[in-house]
Amino acid sequence: HSYLHLDTSPHATAAGFWHLHEKEPAKATEAFSVVRSLLYGEEMYTLAYTLTLCTQAENAQDIAQLQLPSFPKENLLRPTTWEALNALQRVVEDTQLVHHSLSRTTRSLALNRAQGELKHLLDNADSLPEAERELIYDIAQTWQDALLNIASEVGEIEITQPVTIPYVIGDPVEGKLFVGREDICRELESLWIGSDIPSSVVLFGHRRMGKTSILRNMAAHSGAEVQVIYINLQRLGAISQGVGEVLMAITDELAETLNLDPPTDNDLLTLPKRTFERYLKTILKQLGEKRLIIALDEFEILETLIEAGQIPSDFLGFLRGMVQLSPKIAFAFAGLHTLEEMTADYFQPFYASVIPLHVSFLKPAATRQILANPDDDFPLDYTGEALDFIHNLTAGQPFLVQLVGFQLVRRYNEQVFEEGRQRDVRFTVEDVEAVINHPDFFRQGRYYFEGVWKQAADGATGQRDILQVLATEREGLTLETLTQRLSFETATVQEALKTLQRHDVVQEQGGNWRIIVELFRRWVAQRE
Template sequence: MRFHSAFWDEWQRLHLPGLDKHLLFVIEHNPVEGKAALEYLSTSSQSWAVQAAQIELDARILERYADVEAIRQAHYNLISGELDSPVSTLLNFFSDISEDVDAALNQRSFYSQSQVLSAVAERLDANLQEISSSQSEYSSRFYPIAQSWLNVITNHIDKLVQITELRQEIDNPYIIGVPLNEQLEIFTGRTSIGLRIEQLLSDRRRPPLLLYGQRRMGKTSLLNNIGKLLPNNIIPMFVDLQGAPSSASDHAGFLYNLARDMEKSAKKQGVTLPSLAREVLQSDPFTYFDEWLDNVEHALEQNTALLALDEFEVLDNAIAKGRFDEQDVLGMLRHLIQHRPRFKVLLAGSHTIEEYQRWASYLINVQVVHISYLKEAEARQLIECPVKDFTLRYEPNAVERVLQLTRCHPFLVQLLCAEIIVLKNEQDPSIRRLATLADVEAAIPEALQSGGFFFADIQNNQVDAAGQAILRFIAAQGEGAIVSHQTLLQHFPDADITFNLLLQRELIEEVDDGYGFQVELIRRWFV
């Protein structure tokens, strides 16, 4: 390999035919030398061959995943997701599917696994058509892999259904760790928020909206299902900024992935948008994206587009790192809001705009839509009748205890109820179908453990050391305890700013002249 002219002819600028295949041959037979060759050539004029070889290596890796346990690990091994190449979209897609399969297999019951995997299979099937019709030179290479993955996932779903029937278990419909999409029956409530969003969308001043609430309060699930809550003339275009848009390496990649997600989301509502080729964006991305928006407005006819950008904080982080230009990206959003009346913009996140000053200066007069706990009637439905023909019944005091422990927090209701079903399925069939107060209490430790990622996020990412100390102090006082403001100041002088932050995060609430936890399960975690 070292005698190849790519390594000694520094004046060679033309692509050397067959170098990519030569690299693959060496990698197969001498991985150490092959890796060294890739590293050397990646900064040379023959870097094209490195990219081509790496893409083929990724394809071969994907081909080896022959069962769901292997597919769930794929996203850990894909390293080319940000290549400046059309294949980056395909690799990001396979990575996303792998993450979704991983999340599905983490569900506690076979029923929940099959539910989430069915949604993944539907997404994969829809994208198969897109891959087959794509003009990308790599489509024919990756289409059979996607088809193989679909077959593996579909076969595993069939096995899960058979296992559930044989064991005669209580089906566990609760979905933990992934947002509820529009196919999942368990999504409930939020009609009042839908009405509030509809009212604000009718405002002729076209203010941008912010859907704000605690983590795991159901913001993404709401956005996935918002089409059910709004009139038919409002076309939701959901974009997850945690995905491909914010992970792109440049503006062309960001706008291409943004347009792609808008297209896919609109298609679910029966609206076909014009496509936007990635190559078009390379020379002048924002100009061509603006022209594409003209075509989108024409395709909308008399409808209104709701551009819903979930997890806007991730995009802010990409801007802070210098990957995107603040003025270009946020200026584009401001221009869209001000000059395109057929578009409404909704951001979703667990922070206010004021906490991100760069956004506040571009998006003026943001209207906040607060998403908080479920209404009690909605929470009761989620407990007692989450899906049709639910076979578990609750004693009245057991339902009341779930409400007390969770305060109708949608994620915590699902978390606790999922653990109750796991517990019941381990009991004798004669008492399996009735949940008692004792069952609820027995499920609490398991819920605190299995929901550790949720509670740890509060502790590690939402409050500082002073906030953690205050929460532990209040938690130690017992269930329902209210600690006076004066007592807290004696132990934590100059902590008024921290108190305000804890109130804003909806972790504590002010009662008379003191503070207490809003949610008992969260208090127990801090104990």
């Protein structure tokens, strides 16, 4: 190839493609390095360099040690080649798991996934551009042999009894299943620990979004610098003894967590505010330098109690006063709304000082993590398409993600251990379809679906009417079409959409308003 010159851009480009065809990726990399600044030049350089690295890996150990460069994402000259390289990148990640995981199950599943990726690549090599086709085929072939060599060490996992369902529906999620909320937990840490004075916050988001899980996990992992006390106001039920009874619920939790004696019921019922204030002072003395965060979950209940005349309307003013008692105290409220959204202004004392934190959907990576790795010994797996499909159906709504996983494992156990059927340990798109189309699915999820529906009756007019119209259109509708189909003024429709958007129910995409969670759209569409 001595006649292949790299002196001009066209020559260098031609040389690059020729060397790829001749299965000489290192020479192709050199040729493409001349044209990196031109359109597609950087892409072809990265592509040739990636193939050079992959050709050098000849056994499983080599594959696991590969560190591939970042791949370009859009406006690609070679989209099918990048799909193949992404598959090779996944094989690298799975081979790393095979080498480093302590769990036999994880290693076995990772090996199966990697072998599946390589088989798919080899079966579909014809769709690749001619220049690099044979080179990629050879790499996949070499890697397939390399992984076959370690298959006997890893071993197959045999499932001999029903799989324990690791997914949690209904209860707050703790431990390994609590993922995807690192950003909010970091934010809370910086507000509570990273500043001189801890800030009060309100975590808001719609039902079953994971607000309680966040507070419970923060309370469970209170460190040396901060003590989070979790109180669920829903447990109050109907109260008959006024403000003393609410403060009793708070002091009971404080006492239990901090291992102290609570004030007497009699003191709290006769002089509630004074008793509570004294008790807090005692606690602060004992905590020394530690900060105290009192987390009130389902805080809207306080408004309900005020409206019912069971506690005085200045109760939140009293709590705000407790914050002023010491710079080491702050409150965390969790509920469906921001404080400003509450209809009456009972929460006014906290407006200026409370930082709102929106608890929204999980990102695709967190959805995958929860489903595919719920614990170290989970013996089942998902195809990539099934994981993407679940994310598209749930938009990463944590409760629904867990519900789909729960029903998939339940169905697997029924098929294998009750009906005696042979089946693959990997869940596919078809399995997911079967689970969500089963009448039980929407029944099990009703608390979530009805919760979002119920909230749409509060606040701005017309929210439910909008949802009923949007439920018939998967791709959504423009504001104009939506307004035409409803008998409301444009301003009314806009106001309702704004409320629904703030509550994570709808979003605007490409000029169309649509329901975010596909499963909720289906639930609304089939409501009688």
